[in-house]
Amino acid sequence: MKKIVLITLAVVSVLSCSKSSNTEVYVPVYLNVEQPANFPEMGYNLDNNPVTEAGFELGKSLFYDGKLSANDAIPCAFCHEQAFAFTHHEHTVSHGVNGGIGTRNAQPIQNLAYQSEFMWDGAATHLDFQPIIPLTSEVEMGETLSNVLSKLSADAYYQKQFPKAFEDGEINSENMLKALSQFMLMMVSSNSKYDKYVRSEDGVVLTEIELDGLNTFQNKCATCHATDLFTDHSYRNNGLSINPKLDDKGRYDIFEDPADLYKFKVPSLRNVELSLPYMHDGRFSTLEAVLNFYDSGMTDNGNVDQAFNREDGSLGITLSDYEKESIIAFLYTLTDNEFLTDDRFSEY
Amino acid sequence: MKILKYTIALLLSITIASCSSDDDGNTEDLTGQTGDLILKFDNGVGDQDFIFGTTYTKDNGETYQLETLKYLISNVSLTDSDGNVYTYPAEDNIFIVSEANGNTAGEIYITLEDVDAANYTQVTFGIGIDQERYASGADGQGDFLTTAQDEGMMWSWATGYRFMRFDGTYTSETETDAALNIHMGSVGTAIDNYKETTLTFPNEVLVREGNEPSVHIKADIAQVFDGVTSVSFDDGYAQVHTDETTTGVIATNMSGIFSVHHVHND
Numbered sequence: 001m002k003k004i005v006l007i008t009l010a011v012v013s014v015l016s017c018s019k020s021s022n023t024e025v026y027v028p029v030y031l032n033v034e035q036p037a038n039f040p041e042m043g044y045n046l047d048n049n050p051v052t053e054a055g056f057e058l059g060k061s062l063f064y065d066g067k068l069s070a071n072d073a074i075p076c077a078f079c080h081e082q083a084f085a086f087t088h089h090e091h092t093v094s095h096g097v098n099g100g101i102g103t104r105n106a107q108p109i110q111n112l113a114y115q116s117e118f119m120w121d122g123a124a125t126h127l128d129f130q131p132i133i134p135l136t137s138e139v140e141m142g143e144t145l146s147n148v149l150s151k152l153s154a155d156a157y158y159q160k161q162f163p164k165a166f167e168d169g170e171i172n173s174e175n176m177l178k179a180l181s182q183f184m185l186m187m188v189s190s191n192s193k194y195d196k197y198v199r200s201e202d203g204v205v206l207t208e209i210e211l212d213g214l215n216t217f218q219n220k221c222a223t224c225h226a227t228d229l230f231t232d233h234s235y236r237n238n239g240l241s242i243n244p245k246l247d248d249k250g251r252y253d254i255f256e257d258p259a260d261l262y263k264f265k266v267p268s269l270r271n272v273e274l275s276l277p278y279m280h281d282g283r284f285s286t287l288e289a290v291l292n293f294y295d296s297g298m299t300d301n302g303n304v305d306q307a308f309n310r311e312d313g314s315l316g317i318t319l320s321d322y323e324k325e326s327i328i329a330f331l332y333t334l335t336d337n338e339f340l341t342d343d344r345f346s347e348y
Numbered sequence: 349m350k351i352l353k354y355t356i357a358l359l360l361s362i363t364i365a366s367c368s369s370d371d372d373g374n375t376e377d378l379t380g381q382t383g384d385l386i387l388k389f390d391n392g393v394g395d396q397d398f399i400f401g402t403t404y405t406k407d408n409g410e411t412y413q414l415e416t417l418k419y420l421i422s423n424v425s426l427t428d429s430d431g432n433v434y435t436y437p438a439e440d441n442i443f444i445v446s447e448a449n450g451n452t453a454g455e456i457y458i459t460l461e462d463v464d465a466a467n468y469t470q471v472t473f474g475i476g477i478d479q480e481r482y483a484s485g486a487d488g489q490g491d492f493l494t495t496a497q498d499e500g501m502m503w504s505w506a507t508g509y510r511f512m513r514f515d516g517t518y519t520s521e522t523e524t525d526a527a528l529n530i531h532m533g534s535v536g537t538a539i540d541n542y543k544e545t546t547l548t549f550p551n552e553v554l555v556r557e558g559n560e561p562s563v564h565i566k567a568d569i570a571q572v573f574d575g576v577t578s579v580s581f582d583d584g585y586a587q588v589h590t591d592e593t594t595t596g597v598i599a600t601n602m603s604g605i606f607s608v609h610h611v612h613n614d
Contacts, residue, residue: 048487117536121506125536128485129507136497136504145494173493177486254506255535256591 029053036190038228043116054164059183070142079106085271092282100139105282110189189339213330230269236305239298381465383555386562387458414516417447423474428466467552476511543603575601
């Protein structure tokens with residue numbers, strides 16, 4: 001009798017095992033990637049990689065998983081913290097595996113769906129490929145795709161989640177990168193005070209100083225910080241002195257074109273209140289320092305963008321104290337607390 | 349025994365019939381039939397075989413030797429005697445030809461599986477990655493990104509493929525054993541160095557179920573440096589990475605190095 005019970009139990013457990021694995025089938029539940037009314041059109045082609053619940057979840061797990069790094073301790077989120085618009089708070093440049101120190105300030109992760117080039121120098125020309133750079137950088141995550149994939153393949157969670165997220169169920173680089181993109185595509189920051197004001201939502205109005213700041217911004221800053229993404233996606237040399245310790249030539253490294261010397265991508269200014277420090281090397285820790293630099297701190301490093309030419313031949317954007325104060329008041333209206341505290345993107 | 353004789357006779361007649369039908373057109377019904385086709389890449393330098401560490405001389409007297417010789421082939425398609433084009437499935441249609449993976453004869457095999465049966469007259473392929481595949485992101489790449497990274501065929505400083513990787517040293521009147529690194533590729537949409545080449549077979553390649561015909565493709569490495577344009581290592585062509593001019597010249601030269609030496613219809 002005992003034997004029969006045991007056998008029955010064994011059969012039941014075998015059956016239940018097979019049943020549970022049968023439930024891990026691909027049943028896509030599609031998620032909508034927002035197109036805010038005041039944003040430029042999406043640059044990412046969702047037809048190649050529609051966002052699904054399971055794909056998004058997988059991407060989020062990967063984003064917060066140290067396994068993507070050589071010492072299993074440096075996830076993407078290490079340098080991209082949600083509360084600071086997914087930047088590395090208070091770090092000029094970031095540190096990675098084995099004490100490696102990077103050369104550039106971690107950029108925010110937000111509204112990437114509406115852009116088509118990534119990194120300070122545009123080194124990634126597709127969102128899917130962007131994670132390869134930090135993942136393989138010796139001073140960031142120090143890994144290889146094949147080694148990361150073998151770690152994921154040995155992990156019970158990923159063995160289940162990849163088949164839920166993708167029809168072919170493969171744990172391969174294509175699906176890993178697609179999942180990361182799905183997570184990042186959903187990270188849309190479009191509900192700041194400013195957004196509600198321009199979309200005339202909830203009766204939100206800007207204060208007098210915020211409006212003054214917006215006016216000055218539109219006159220003096222919006223050539224480069226254009227559209228409601230606050231970037232024209234161009235690469236420009238903004239006359240920073242050259243830091244000899246880094247000697248970062250910016251976009252020059254991509255094409256070896258002298259015309260690209262010291263050019264960096266015009267950054268978006270969304271959540272700029274929290275994404276400090278500023279510039280590609282994080283040299284300025286306050287917005288006051290940034291505006292003082294544009295007013296009176298620019299240096300001629302040989303290739304400064306013509307947008308900064310004053311009539312008297314000097315470089316800079318002339319700003320009065322009140323203009324600086326009001327621009328900052330306006331920039332604070334770009335803070336989007338809904339995004340910064342959105343549970344969908346939080347680790348816990 | 350008699351049955352066997354009849355069977356052989358029958359088989360013979362079928363073979364003869366199918367042979368003759370090849371000759372006078374397309375009465376042989378190949379619908380639904382597939383077979384494998386091997387492309388054998390054989391790297392050489394002029395009339396010499398390519399061998400790692402061997403010194404070769406360019407037209408201008410500069411000499412070079414290589415320790416790495418790899419290139420990417422993609423978008424292989426075949427044209428049959430009726431002009432129909434068969435394109436290998438996109439997700440598998442990308443290959444790394446690496447001299448290090450060659451057999452003792454220095455041939456690198458690319459096996460195309462389940463190719464539509466037909467009498468093929470020419471092959472077309474691209475060197476590198478086209479803009480369409482770049483624009484698709486990770487979609488349709490399977491694990492090729494991983495393979496390419498393991499083979500050192502991806503940039504380390506930006507996301508993209510190296511279309512070719514020739515690493516070694518060169519010697520000129522002014523330099524001795526200086527570094528030689530030809531890593532041509534496309535850079536985003538700004539520099540597109542993808543080029544295609546079409547090679548006509550000396551005789552038809554018969555792809556059939558159970559057959560494994562092969563095409564012996566010679567790649568003349570000399571023409572990478574002395575092709576449509578002759579280049580000088582001393583004059584900016586020892587380090588070719590992302591410069592628009594030098595990568596373009598190498599890409600054009602590279603697209604002209606291939607020729608079909610012979611085919612086997614086994």
